[in-house]
Amino acid sequence: MLIFLIKKTKRMVRVQYITSSFLHPGMVSSGSLYDWEGRKILEKDEVITENKLMELRELQIPAVIVCSNGRRVKKSICIEEIYKNTVTIKEIVEFQLSEEYTLRDIVEADVLVEKVLRDRRVLSWLLKIAAHDPSTFFHSVKTCVVAAVFGIKAELDERSLFCLAKGSLLHDLGKTKISVEILNKKGYLTQIEWKIVKKHPLWGAELLALEDTGCEEIIPLVINHHENEKGTGYPRGIKGPLNIQTALCSIADIYSAITSDRPYRRAVSHKTACGILEKAGKERLADESLLEKILF
Numbered sequence: 001m002l003i004f005l006i007k008k009t010k011r012m013v014r015v016q017y018i019t020s021s022f023l024h025p026g027m028v029s030s031g032s033l034y035d036w037e038g039r040k041i042l043e044k045d046e047v048i049t050e051n052k053l054m055e056l057r058e059l060q061i062p063a064v065i066v067c068s069n070g071r072r073v074k075k076s077i078c079i080e081e082i083y084k085n086t087v088t089i090k091e092i093v094e095f096q097l098s099e100e101y102t103l104r105d106i107v108e109a110d111v112l113v114e115k116v117l118r119d120r121r122v123l124s125w126l127l128k129i130a131a132h133d134p135s136t137f138f139h140s141v142k143t144c145v146v147a148a149v150f151g152i153k154a155e156l157d158e159r160s161l162f163c164l165a166k167g168s169l170l171h172d173l174g175k176t177k178i179s180v181e182i183l184n185k186k187g188y189l190t191q192i193e194w195k196i197v198k199k200h201p202l203w204g205a206e207l208l209a210l211e212d213t214g215c216e217e218i219i220p221l222v223i224n225h226h227e228n229e230k231g232t233g234y235p236r237g238i239k240g241p242l243n244i245q246t247a248l249c250s251i252a253d254i255y256s257a258i259t260s261d262r263p264y265r266r267a268v269s270h271k272t273a274c275g276i277l278e279k280a281g282k283e284r285l286a287d288e289s290l291l292e293k294i295l296f
Helices: 050-058 075-097 103-117 120-132 134-153 158-169 173-177 191-197 200-210 216-224 244-258 270-282 288-294
Strands: 004-006 015-019 040-042 063-067
Touching (some): 040 050, 103 158, 158 216, 216 244, 244 270, 270 288
């Protein structure tokens, strides 16, 4: 889990990762923090006290993001910390999925995700996501693990599995161009805000296309993960079946979102999530044939 912290200063500050042992009273949160069950444990702009510091350490938070008063931070340190946080989330999600899927499925998914995480370019993009919004970072990692399990259940070949896991990890990269106020809004979005949110697949694809990252193969997945066969998705409203990696990412994205607590609603159970996805399949909003393989 990540906490964003700042020190109030007149100088421009830089973000860096440090271990929780280096936290100290007087730091100020730059955003709300929720625990794994959706309970708010830190308010935006809350000053960290000694008691709050003890509470955060009891939660065994592995690392935090702080601003360092303009001091440059070595990228390698940031990459190492983002890897540690990703592994922590991965293990929690695997534990949750172990109640519904076989040990073999979970182990194979773990090996697959670890393979994706060996790419430092992927970790660099994850760092960008985490630095912008920790809830999107958590969702991205959870979606990746869920998609990996689903891909294994669907019996994808090795190359397709890798593309699925990598694309699912970065599927919401475009949200780094959306303000956190919109991303974490508790109430309904305005029409203007919703139009902005619906652009994130395009923005994610543009970011990957503009950079020589070796991520070209996942661009179709990133840009199309909110499309559907019915043609009512976004950003382009294309009709027809999605390729299997994109379809699985789309299902994993929905599953990850509805089985996680959010500020505006509670998580649903695996059984309830399956019911929601089954209904989506019948309405051609998700691939019904895939759903039968991976959920039931």
